[in-house]
Amino acid sequence: MKHNSIMIKLWSGIIITILCILFMSMFFQTRFLYSFYFNEKVKEVEKIGQDIARALGRNEYNFNIPYVDAIKNVNDMIIVTDISGRITYITGSVDYKQGWVFGLKYLDDILDGEKIQDGNKMLKGLDSLIIGVPIKRSQEPLWDVKQKQLYENEIESRALQEIIGAVYIVTPLEPLETTIQAIKIQFLYIFIGAIIISSLIALLLSHSFSDPLIKINDAAKEIARGNYNTKIHLKSSREIITLGETINNLARQLSRVEQIRREFIANVSHELRTPLSYLKGYTEILIDGLAETDSDREKYLNIILEESERLRKMVDEILHLSQIEAGSIQLKLSSFSIDALIKRTIDKILPLAVKRDISIKYNKVDDDLLLCLADENRIKQVLINLLTNATKHSYDHSNILISSYRLNDRIYICVRDFGEGISEEDLPFIWDRFYTAGKSKDKSIEGIGLGLSIIKSIINAHGCDITVNSVKEEGTEFCFWLPSYAEN
Template sequence: MKKLSVKLGVLFFIIIFGLITFMFFFLHNEIADSRIEEELQNLQSRGNSHRAILEKNFNDEMIDHVVLMESESNTDVVITNNSGEVLDSSAPFDTFKKYIEVPLSSIPRDGQVVEEKWNQEPYVATVSPIQINHEVTGYVYMFQDTVSFRSLIQKLNEHFLISGWISVVFTMVIIIFLSKGITKPLIKMKEATSQISKGNFSVSLPKTSDDELGDLANSIELLANDLNYLKQERNEFLASISHELRTPLTYIKGYADIVRKRNLPKEESNKYLTIIVEETNRLATLIKELFELAKLDQNSFIIEKEMIDLNKFFTKIDQRFSPIFNEKQMEFTMNCQQNLFLKADPLRLEQIIFNLLDNSMKYSANGAKISLMTWKNKNEIHIAIKDNGKGIPEKDLPYIFNRFYRVDKSRTRSLGGTGLGLAIVKELINAHGAEIVVKSKENIGTEFELIFKEEKK
């Protein structure tokens, strides 16, 4: 029994069959008991009716009349005096003798059942006292053959048996459809996960319902899409790494061979050596940033937060970047709200700001304006870096934080970028529990806004 549909079917059948059996058994007993009780009450009522007639005229003529009426029915009557002597009966007295010998003390006015064991005795019996002038002068015994009771119960059993079989058949049919209805989407999901495990991520599952199975199907599709995206990103990442490593190595090897094999003038030799050094630095930067990303991916780096006075922090940033801005004839302005503190890792925050300012400088022309602004809004601290450089096309905005993604690959390479700076910024922002928002328009400029949640000192 390895199939889930079979297990579910058997489990449902056992539970439902158990419930049906219990309900049928309970209902059968209730109906049988009520029908037997009803028959006994009818027999008692018939005896009480005869008793009422005899109390008006307790004589031989009336006794014969009562006996005659019962001789034509499916019940029998025995009439005795107060001492138990039989006055008359509708059937041979010997048949009923053992029931009449029952002690008759304290019989209620409405009579009582003398024998009710229909499944053990040939008759059931009731007795009604005949009272004249408040004294018991005789008794009316009523008898009914228990064959009719057994016949009634047998018919009842047959009806319940037929109903039971019909219920079992319907239950099995319903369970088969129900178990298949539940397991069919699960089987499709199993096949989909099997395809995913083989590397086929283009799986599609039909929308089954809005319940947990539907949610599971959506989750599997989402997982397949994510894995497909990760596979493509991994392939692109490996291709980009291969390309990024190959290019500087090609330059280094090529120019090193030229310098080694040819007897070049010193000026030309220095030119090639300068290119080799630049490519070596580019390669070292690339490897450093790859190691940085590897640490971020494995969460093996540590964020050591401390309370930072942002005015002092950005003053140091200004001191370090001012000479570079002046050299490129760029206007750098800084506006930081007074008495503003942020709980963050100062080294990582410095790395984030350096990367963003470096980007602004690279993609802005000489004479451009770059600004850094910091302010507090409710329980959030905002840091914005804005420039009026070349901007980012709208179609590229969703991808700028992807590794090795470049808006203008040729221009980025000429500026020395690796395509990893913004990816590192994004990971560091996430590690701080903050968020980064980008607004940009081509030939107008770009603004990066960092939003940190304020933490208590």
């Protein structure tokens, strides 16, 4: 499996995303928990220190009475000092003794009546928290219980207080760190489990997503090799299924285009071979002097001329379409009467229709000249091609109907025949190059399938559109519109 495959990229992306989320969760969670537990520990120790300091301030304890009932943790160390920092009582440590000096760096804050908070390694070299609380002597009058409670709430009153020492409590932080470490270990197990589960899910998701794409890619390669019978059957999301159907439709379209291309090559080969054979054959007759009379020579020369003109027409059609699609032909816009142009075109095509007893009828609603703003020569070419096609595919003894009318600022022209029609299967391809549907009833007007492509290119070059409606065995109608001409 390639390292840059979409399956590996999807799997890696999902795993990295999950790991980032877990890592961030662990980082913020442990930081938050440590801060929370630490603050709670500070509050707890401060409360104990304040209880002891308050009791000492009221003379409820003397310095010889142990403070066992105030100690919540057997590992805590309690130190009581006087106003000069000399230890008057100590419990929980053998490293300090009564009468020693302690906490001189905190003494100024204590004398200002402030609490202190610091860290050290006083307890067996472990990280410890030290909390210091000043001892304030209370000159409490003899009040009733309610007044006493009010007094305790207002104990901060400076008039009734005098700082006589400090209470320091040192408590180890090891339990807190142990708790955080345990949480980290739990997160490690969660990491491992999440990686395993997410890996399986990521593999399934990436496989379900990449497998259809691999099938589509394989099908595209087959189409590129010319195998247009490739079919894709997918069971995936709606978007992937739609993409597969698009590839299938592309294969069908390319198959149709390939069929049209082959038909065109066959048609062109046939169309070119016939006039070239005539040219070669009659030219050899003239060169060899086999034409016995002047009338024979004239006849042969006329055939050569007709076949040469036929070849020129085919080449002109191909070059003309290429020039239009390349945009190298500039339209020469002018105002002209589409009514008059239709009548002239009918006169030109009528001899071809008369051969098969086909009548051409022109239906115009009123006497409007139907002035258009377009390239008259190009529109004439469009009409000739449409009427030629209509004659080509009409049944003998049938009719061709032409209608024109004005609607708002547009002039519409429709050409309808009652002939063989176009099948629903062929209809989407009629504008393609070299398309031919059926064979002409009159071999003299057989084409090579460029007429409709030229028509559509000319109409689109004017910024207009052309449509077609057809029913097999009933006939076909082409309609296009042009902008009407106005003086302003």
